[in-house]
Amino acid sequence: MDKRNNKAWLYLLPAFLFLGFFMIYPLIDVFVYSFEEGYNSASQTFFGVGTYNYSYVLHDPYFLQAVKNTFILVIITVPVSTGVALLISAGLNSIKPLKQMFQTIYFLPYVTNTLAVGLVFMILFKKTAYSDGLVNLLINMFGGGSVDFIDGPYWAKMFVLCFYTIWVVMPFKVLILTSALASVNQQYYDAAKVDGTSKLRTFTKITLPMISPMLFYLIITAFIGAFKAYSDAVALFGTDLNAAEMNTIVGYIYDMLYGNSGGYPSYASAAAIILLVLVLTITCINSLISKKHIYY
Numbered sequence: 001m002d003k004r005n006n007k008a009w010l011y012l013l014p015a016f017l018f019l020g021f022f023m024i025y026p027l028i029d030v031f032v033y034s035f036e037e038g039y040n041s042a043s044q045t046f047f048g049v050g051t052y053n054y055s056y057v058l059h060d061p062y063f064l065q066a067v068k069n070t071f072i073l074v075i076i077t078v079p080v081s082t083g084v085a086l087l088i089s090a091g092l093n094s095i096k097p098l099k100q101m102f103q104t105i106y107f108l109p110y111v112t113n114t115l116a117v118g119l120v121f122m123i124l125f126k127k128t129a130y131s132d133g134l135v136n137l138l139i140n141m142f143g144g145g146s147v148d149f150i151d152g153p154y155w156a157k158m159f160v161l162c163f164y165t166i167w168v169v170m171p172f173k174v175l176i177l178t179s180a181l182a183s184v185n186q187q188y189y190d191a192a193k194v195d196g197t198s199k200l201r202t203f204t205k206i207t208l209p210m211i212s213p214m215l216f217y218l219i220i221t222a223f224i225g226a227f228k229a230y231s232d233a234v235a236l237f238g239t240d241l242n243a244a245e246m247n248t249i250v251g252y253i254y255d256m257l258y259g260n261s262g263g264y265p266s267y268a269s270a271a272a273i274i275l276l277v278l279v280l281t282i283t284c285i286n287s288l289i290s291k292k293h294i295y296y
Contacts, residue, residue, distance in 0.1 A: 027276075033269035046266070053270035062242050063271060066252040069233075072158060073165060073248070074226040081166045082219055085173035090203070092174070093181040103178060110171035118235020121164050125149035150236065157237065157246055165232050169225065173218050180214040181207065216290040223282050227275065230254065249275045 033039065034053055036046040057063050092102055109117060124134050127148045131137075136146040149156045184207060192202045208215070230250040233241050241247035242255065249271065256268035 030269045030272050033266055034273050036266050039264075039266040053266045054274070057267055057270045057274065060267075062247065062255075063249075063252050065242075065245060066247040066249050069158070069161075069246060070227060070229065070248045073162060073229055074223060076162045077165045077169070077226055078219065078222045080162075081169050081173060082215070082222060084166070085170055085177055085218075086215070088170075088174050089177035089181055090207070092178050103175070106174045107171045109167060110175075114168060114231050115235045117168060118164065118232065121160065121167075122150060122236055125160050127151070151244075154245055157244065160236060161233060161246060164236060165226070165229065168232065169222065173222075176214055176218060177211065180211040184210045212290075216286065220283055220286045220290075223286065224279055227279050227282070249278075 035049050035051070037048040037050055037052045039046040088106065092106075095102070125136075126133055127136065127146065127150070132140070132146045133149070135149065140146065147153075147156050149160045188206045188210070189202065192206060197205075228250050229248050233246050233248055233251060237244040237246045241251050247255070253268045253271045253275070256264045256271065
């Protein structure tokens with residue numbers, strides 16, 4: 001028995017080494033950096049150890065703006081994208097003709113380059129000297145005024161960012177939920193028909209409980225993905241996100257390392273640890289909720 005256990009640990013050793021070298025060691029390194037005050041990356045020196053880096057980051061207006069943008073993005077995009085994806089998946093699961101074609105169409109945005117999709121969105125929403133953009137043309141057709149969604153008011157830019165994020169994450173969720181719906185045993189639906197159960201009650205009492213593990217998996221990963229958003233904002237508003245007031249927490253970390261105000265790995269490390277705590281807290285809360293509402 002001991003020989004078999006040793007053999008199993010030997011098979012797991014490459015994975016442990018990989019995780020330790022590329023995940024655990026960098027995490028510990030970032031944690032140490034976050035407490036080193038006045039760290040100089042050129043000389044690899046610092047003048048003290050304490051919580052000043054955290055105090056600086058938590059009082060930095062750019063970081064507070066990034067936290068605000070990230071939370072708005074999370075609160076709006078996660079429930080909306082999951083709900084819409086569930087409705088689309090239910091519709092796809094109920095139709096038989098051209099089902100595979102529709103699945104392919106919905107999945108196309110997922111395999112398209114993020115920056116390319118962002119460029120298309122920028123063309124649709126951006127006002128130029130020659131055109132107000134296709135979206136503004138549609139708004140004008142219904143009697144509304146043109147809005148500069150890219151360089152205009154904050155709410156307009158946030159609307160575009162949320163809409164773009166939902167568009168990008170939707171295909172993956174549709175694919176997963178469509179597969180989950182297809183795996184539900186048809187006998188449950190047949191029994192519901194015999195009992196004369198309405199479609200809404202069938203959906204809430206049979207479909208949702210049966211796909212609840214996959215649904216909560218998507219919700220948790222969506223929360224994590226939304227907290228790590230950065231490329232979406234860059235694709236729409238360029239690299240100077242602070243000037244556009246559309247920076248995210250990950251964008252703030254990048255700016256502290258490599259941006260125009262970069263060269264401060266201690267501040268970036270403190271912001272990264274704060275992001276880790278936020279994501280870990282949300283994940284734990286979701287896990288606790290899922291234990292009460294997931295059916296296996």
